[in-house]
Amino acid sequence: MQVGNFLHYISRFLGGFIIGFARIWQISLVTLSIVPLIALAGGIYAYITIGLIAKVRRSYVKAGQIAEEVIGNVRTVQAFAGEEKAVRSYIDALRKTYQYGRKAGLAKGLGLGTLHCVLFLSWALLVWYTSIIVHKNIANGANAFTTMLNVVISGLSLGMAAPDVSSFLRATAAAYPIFEMIDRSTSSKTSSKSAKNLEKVDGHIEFKDVCFKYPSRPDVTIFEKFCLDIPSGKIVALVGGSGSGKSTVISLIERFYEPLSGQILLDGNDIRDLDRKWLRQQIGLVNQEPSLFAASIRENILYGKDDATLEEITRAAKLSEALSFINNLPDGFETQEAASSRGDPSLGPALGRSPSLKYSGELSHTRSNLGASFRSDKDSIIRAGADALEPMGTKNVSLRRLYSMVGPDWIYGIVGTIGAFAAGSLMPLFALGVTQALVAYYMDWDTTRHEVKKIAILFCCGAVISVIVYSIEHFSFGIMGERLTLRVREMMFSAILRNEIGWFDDFNNTSSMLASRLESDATLLRTIVVDRSTILLHNVGLVVTSFVIAFILNWRITLVVIATYPLIISGHISEKLFMKGYGGNLSKAYLKANMLAAEAVSNIRTVAAFCAETKILDLYARELVEPSRNSFTRGQIAGVFYGICQFFIFSSYGLALWYGSVLMEKELAGFKSVMKSFMVLIVTALAMGETLALAPDLLKGNQMAASVFEILDRKTQVMGDIGEELKNVEGTIDLRGVQFSYPSRPDTLIFKDFDLRVRSGKSMALVGQSGSGKSSVLSLILRFYDPSAGKVMIDGEFLWTPYVNMFRSSAKT
Numbered sequence: 001m002q003v004g005n006f007l008h009y010i011s012r013f014l015g016g017f018i019i020g021f022a023r024i025w026q027i028s029l030v031t032l033s034i035v036p037l038i039a040l041a042g043g044i045y046a047y048i049t050i051g052l053i054a055k056v057r058r059s060y061v062k063a064g065q066i067a068e069e070v071i072g073n074v075r076t077v078q079a080f081a082g083e084e085k086a087v088r089s090y091i092d093a094l095r096k097t098y099q100y101g102r103k104a105g106l107a108k109g110l111g112l113g114t115l116h117c118v119l120f121l122s123w124a125l126l127v128w129y130t131s132i133i134v135h136k137n138i139a140n141g142a143n144a145f146t147t148m149l150n151v152v153i154s155g156l157s158l159g160m161a162a163p164d165v166s167s168f169l170r171a172t173a174a175a176y177p178i179f180e181m182i183d184r185s186t187s188s189k190t191s192s193k194s195a196k197n198l199e200k201v202d203g204h205i206e207f208k209d210v211c212f213k214y215p216s217r218p219d220v221t222i223f224e225k226f227c228l229d230i231p232s233g234k235i236v237a238l239v240g241g242s243g244s245g246k247s248t249v250i251s252l253i254e255r256f257y258e259p260l261s262g263q264i265l266l267d268g269n270d271i272r273d274l275d276r277k278w279l280r281q282q283i284g285l286v287n288q289e290p291s292l293f294a295a296s297i298r299e300n301i302l303y304g305k306d307d308a309t310l311e312e313i314t315r316a317a318k319l320s321e322a323l324s325f326i327n328n329l330p331d332g333f334e335t336q337e338a339a340s341s342r343g344d345p346s347l348g349p350a351l352g353r354s355p356s357l358k359y360s361g362e363l364s365h366t367r368s369n370l371g372a373s374f375r376s377d378k379d380s381i382i383r384a385g386a387d388a389l390e391p392m393g394t395k396n397v398s399l400r401r402l403y404s405m406v407g408p409d410w411i412y413g414i415v416g417t418i419g420a421f422a423a424g425s426l427m428p429l430f431a432l433g434v435t436q437a438l439v440a441y442y443m444d445w446d447t448t449r450h451e452v453k454k455i456a457i458l459f460c461c462g463a464v465i466s467v468i469v470y471s472i473e474h475f476s477f478g479i480m481g482e483r484l485t486l487r488v489r490e491m492m493f494s495a496i497l498r499n500e501i502g503w504f505d506d507f508n509n510t511s512s513m514l515a516s517r518l519e520s521d522a523t524l525l526r527t528i529v530v531d532r533s534t535i536l537l538h539n540v541g542l543v544v545t546s547f548v549i550a551f552i553l554n555w556r557i558t559l560v561v562i563a564t565y566p567l568i569i570s571g572h573i574s575e576k577l578f579m580k581g582y583g584g585n586l587s588k589a590y591l592k593a594n595m596l597a598a599e600a601v602s603n604i605r606t607v608a609a610f611c612a613e614t615k616i617l618d619l620y621a622r623e624l625v626e627p628s629r630n631s632f633t634r635g636q637i638a639g640v641f642y643g644i645c646q647f648f649i650f651s652s653y654g655l656a657l658w659y660g661s662v663l664m665e666k667e668l669a670g671f672k673s674v675m676k677s678f679m680v681l682i683v684t685a686l687a688m689g690e691t692l693a694l695a696p697d698l699l700k701g702n703q704m705a706a707s708v709f710e711i712l713d714r715k716t717q718v719m720g721d722i723g724e725e726l727k728n729v730e731g732t733i734d735l736r737g738v739q740f741s742y743p744s745r746p747d748t749l750i751f752k753d754f755d756l757r758v759r760s761g762k763s764m765a766l767v768g769q770s771g772s773g774k775s776s777v778l779s780l781i782l783r784f785y786d787p788s789a790g791k792v793m794i795d796g797e798f799l800w801t802p803y804v805n806m807f808r809s810s811a812k813t
Contacts, residue, residue, distance in 0.1 A: 006168075009161035016154025024139050024147040030129050031151040034122040041118050045111030046169050052104040054173040056097055060519065063093035067493060067518050072511035072602070074497065074504055079782055083497040090493050091486075098482045105478015106471065113470030116426070117463040123430065124459035126151070127437045131452045134441045141441030149434065195275040201282050202267050205230040205253060210262035212252065222248050226262070254280060254609055277611050297326055298333040325771025330747045408487070412480040417537050419473030424541025426462050426469075428549055431679040433458050439672045473534065481530035488522040492711050499716045501784035502743035512598030521708045546684035553680075554673040560659045561681040564652040593623035653682070730795050731760040733781060738790035740776065750776050754790070 020028035070077055070086045077086055130144045139147070207228040213221055222245050230236045238246040251257055252264055255276050264271050271279060301313050308316070313333060317323040329335040433455045440451035496514055503509055550558040600607050600616045607616055656678060663669040735756040741749050750773050758764050766774045779785050780792050 003164075006161050006164040009157045009164070012157040013154045013161070016150050016157065020147050020151045020154070023143060023150075024133065026133060026138065027126070027130055027144065027147050028151055031122065031126055031154075034118070034125070038115065038118050038122075041111075041114045042165065045107070045114065046165065048107045049104065049111060050169045050173050052100055052107055053169065054176065055100040056104060057173060057177075059096040059100055060094070063090055063097065063489075064515055064519055066090050066093055068511050068515035068598075068602070071496060071504070071514050074511075075501060075784060077497065078501065078784065083494070086497060087490065087494050091490050094486055094489060098486050101482035101485070102475075102479050105481070106475045108478065109471035109474030110467070112474065113467035116423075116466035116470060120426075120430070120459045120463035120466060123434070124456040124463075127433070127455050127459070128452055130437070131441065131448055135445055135448070141438065144441060145438040148437075195278075196269075196273060197275050197278045198267065198269065202232040203230075204232040204265075204267050206263075206265040206268075207249075207252075208263045208265065210252070210264060211260045212248065212257065213260060214257070223259070232267075251605075254283060254605075256605060256608065280609055280611050283609065296331075296334045297329075301333075322771070324769060328748060328771060329745065335745075409480040409483050412476045412483075416473050416476030416480065416534070419469045419471075419476060420534055420537035421541035421544075422465065422469040423473055424538040424543075425545040426466060427542050427683050428546040428680050429458065429462060431546075431683045432549060432676060435672075435676040435679045438675060473538070477530050477534050481526045484530060485522045485526045488525055488708060489518055492518055492522065492708060495711050495714065499714065500786075501779065503714075503716070505742065505744040510595065510599075512595050512602060516594060516598065517707060517711075525708055543684050546680050550677045550680050550684075553677045554669050556663060557660055557669055557674050557677040558681060560663075561656050561678060564656050567648045567652040570648065590624075590627055593620055593627075596620055596623060656682075732795050733758040734791070734793040734796075735777070735780065736791045736793065738780065738787045738792065740780065740785065740787045740790075742776075742785070751787070751790075 017028055017032060020031070066086075066089055070090070077083060126148055130148045133139050134141050134144050205228075207226055210223050210226040211221075212223040212226070213219075226245075228249065238249060240246055248257075252259060253271070255271060258272065266274065266279070297317075298313055301316050302308055314323065317326055317333075326332055326335070437452065437455055440448045440455075443451065496518075547558075550561075596616070596619055600620075607613060660669065660674040660678060664671060664674060733756075735754060738751045738754040738756075739749070740751040740754075741747070754773075756777065766777060768774055776785075780787060781794075783792075
C-alpha cells in the first residue's frame with residue numbers, strides 16, 4: 001500500500017515540474033537543482049534510521065524468545081514460583097530495545113527537521129529568484145506566481161512521500177534478515193539429486209568413530225570417536241545422565257545434525273548418501289517432550305501419514321493407549337488441542353506411519369501412560385513421572401484510560417507537545433509568505449526587493465526553527481513511546497504469568513499467540529497514544545495558527561472558506577484512508593497464519609521428523625489466500641472512491657475562489673486579503689483532513705487496545721501472591737470428595753468424589769491408563785487448577801489458604 005502512496009505523490013511531483021518547465025523553465029530549473037540537496041538530507045536520515053530500526057528489531061528478538069519460552073513452559077515456571085525471575089529476565093532483554101528506540105526518535109526528529117529546513121531554504125531561494133524573473137520581464141507576476149506555486153506544491157508532494165520512504169526503510173530493515181535466511185546455504189533445504197533410497201530396510205544402525213559438537217556450543221564435545229551398534233529387530237535402551245548424549249544419538253540418526261567426522265550407517269549405507277526425506281519416513285520418533293499442534297487430534301495424527309484412513313488413525317491411538325481417553329472426550333478425534341499440550345496422543349503420528357525404525361526419547365521425563373509417583377515429607381518434595389521405559393515403535397476502552405498509561409512520563413509529553421505546536425505553526429507562516437510574495441511582484445522594484453527580503457528572512461528563520469522543534473518533538477515523544485512500550489510489555493507479561501493454568505489451555509492463549517500479542521499490542525498502544533497523538537498535536541498547532549491569521553486578515557472570506565470545509569475535509573479524509581491500507585486492517589486475518597508459522601518453528605524437530613514441511617507450507621499458503629483476495633477487492637473500491645473524493649476537493653477550491661472574486665467585486669475584500677486567507681485556510685483544510693483521518697484509527701485502536709486491558713484487568717482464579725505462610729510443613733496431602741473437570745473440557749469429568757491421602761514421609765505411585773487423572777492429581781496439589789467440589793488439603797489446611805508461591809517454591813516436580 002505504501003508503494004501506491006509513493007507512486008501517487010511522485011507522479012504529482014513529476015507532473016508539477018513538467019508543467020513548470022513548460023511555462024517558465026528558469027523557475028523550475030532552479031527548484032530542480034535543490035532536489036539533490038533534499039535527497040542527500042533524506043539519504044543521511046535513511047541511513048541512520050534504517051540501522052537503528054534494524055537494531056531495535058534484533059534487540060527484541062531475544063525478549064520475544066524469552067517470553068515464548070516462558071509461556072510455553074508456564075507449568076514449570078509456576079511450579080517453581082519463578083514468575084518474578086522470568087519477568088526480570090524479560091525486562092532485562094528489553095533494555096536495549098528501549099535504548100535503540102530512544103535514539104531512533106532523535107534520529108527521526110533530526111531527519112525530518114533537516115528535510116523541512118532544506119525545504120524552507122529552497123522556498124526562500126525560489127521567492128527571491130522569482131522576483132528577479134518578474135523584474136526582468138521574463139514573466140509577469142501571475143504566471144511567475146502560479147509556476148512557483150506549482151513547483152512548490154510539487155515539492156510538498158515529494159515531502160508527503162517521505163513517510164512512505166520511511167516505511168520502505170523499515171521494510172528494508174525487516175527484509176534483510178528474511179533474505180539472509182532464504183539465501184542461507186544449508187544442506188537441510190533439499191536432498192541432493194545423487195541421494196538414494198533403499199529398496200529394503202532391515203534396520204541395522206551402526207555408529208563408527210562419530211565425533212560431534214552442537215553448532216551452538218562448538219567448545220563442548222558431545223561425542224569423540226563414538227561407536228554404537230543396534231542390530232536389526234533388537235530393542236536398545238540408552239541410559240545416562242542429562243547431557244550424556246542420549247537424545248543426540250536420535251538427532252544424528254534423523255539427520256537433524258551432521259557429525260563432524262565418522263559414519264552413521266543404515267544397513268551398511270552411510271545415511272548422508274540417503275535421501276533425507278525418505279530416511280525420516282522410515283522412522284517413527286517420539287520426542288522426550290512430544291508436541292501437539294493447535295489442531296484436532298485427528299489432524300495431529302495425520303502429520304505422520306497424510307492419507308491415513310479412520311481405521312489407521314484409530315489403530316495409532318490404540319497402540320499409544322490413548323484410544324479410551326480420546327473416546328471419552330466430547331468431540332473424540334475432532335477435539336482441538338492447544339499448541340502447548342504434551343501427551344500421549346502425540347504418539348499417534350509416529351505410529352500412524354508404520355515405520356521401519358522406532359525411537360522413543362526419555363519417556364521418564366514426560367507425562368506417560370504408566371503412572372505417577374509421589375513422595376511427601378516435611379521438605380515437601382513432590383515428584384511425578386514414569387519410572388519405566390516403554391519400548392515401542394473485545395470490549396471498548398476509553399481514550400482517557402489509554403492516555404493514562406503515559407502518566408509517569410508526563411514531562412516528556414509536555415515538552416513534545418510544545419515542539420509539536422511550534423512545528424505545526426510553521427506551515428501557515430509559509431502560506432502567508434508565499435501569498436505576500438504574489439502581492440509584492442506587482443509593486444515597484446524597490447518595494448518588491450524589500451518585501452522579498454523580509455519573506456526570505458522569514459523562511460530562513462523557519463528553517464532553523466524546524467530543526468529545533470522537530471528534534472524536540474520526536475525525541476520527547478520517542479522517549480515517552482519507548483517507556484510506554486516497555487512498561488506495557490512488563491505489565492502484560494506479569495499479568496499473563498499470574499493467570500491460572502486453565503487460562504493457558506484456551507485455544508486463544510497459546511504461547512505463540514501470547515508472545516505475538518506482547519510484541520504487537522504494546523506497539524499498537526504506542527502507535528495510538530504517542531505516534532498518532534504527535535500528528536494530532538502537530539495539526540492542532542497548525543489549525544490554531546491558521547485561524548488566528550485568517551480572521552485577522554478577513555473574517556468574511558474566512559467564514560466562506562470554512563463553509564467549504566465539509567467537502568474539502570471529507571475528500572482528504574477519504575484520500576488518506578483509502579491510500580493508506582485500502583480502507584482495512586488485515587492484522588486479524590493474518591493471525592491464524594502467524595500462529596501456524598510460530599507453531600511449526602517452535603516444533604521444527606517434529607515437523608522435520610514427520611517430513612511435514614510441505615504440508616505446513618500448503619496450510620500456511622491456504623491461510624494467506626483470503627487476506628490477499630480481500631486486499632484486491634478493497635483496492636478496486638478505493639480507486640473509485642478516491643476519484644470521487646478528488647472531484648469534491650477541486651470543486652471546493654473553485655467555489656472558494658469564485659466567492660472571493662464576488663467579495664472583491666463588491667469591494668468587501670481586497671485581492672491581498674482574499675489570497676492570503678484562501679492559501680492559509682487551504683493549508684488548514686489539509687491538516688484538518690489528515691487529523692480527522694486519524695479518528696477511525698483512534699477508534700479502531702481504541703477497540704484493539706482492549707486486548708491489552710483484557711489481559712491486565714483479568715482476575716486470576718488462583719492468586720499466587722496472597723495467603724498465609726505455612727512455617728512448619730509436615731507434608732501430609734489429602735484429597736477429599738474432589739470433583740474436577742478441565743476448564744477447556746467442562747463436559748468431561750476427570751474426578752468424581754475422589755479421595756486420596758499421601759502421608760508425610762511415604763511414597764505412593766499412581767498407576768492407570770492415559771486420561772485416568774494421574775497428572776491431574778499433581779496439578780490440583782500445585783493449584784494449577786481448583787476442584788469444582790471437594791477439598792485439597794496439606795497438613796489439614798485447605799490448599800487455597802497458604803501463600804501459593806511459597807508453597808510451590810517448597811515443592812519440586
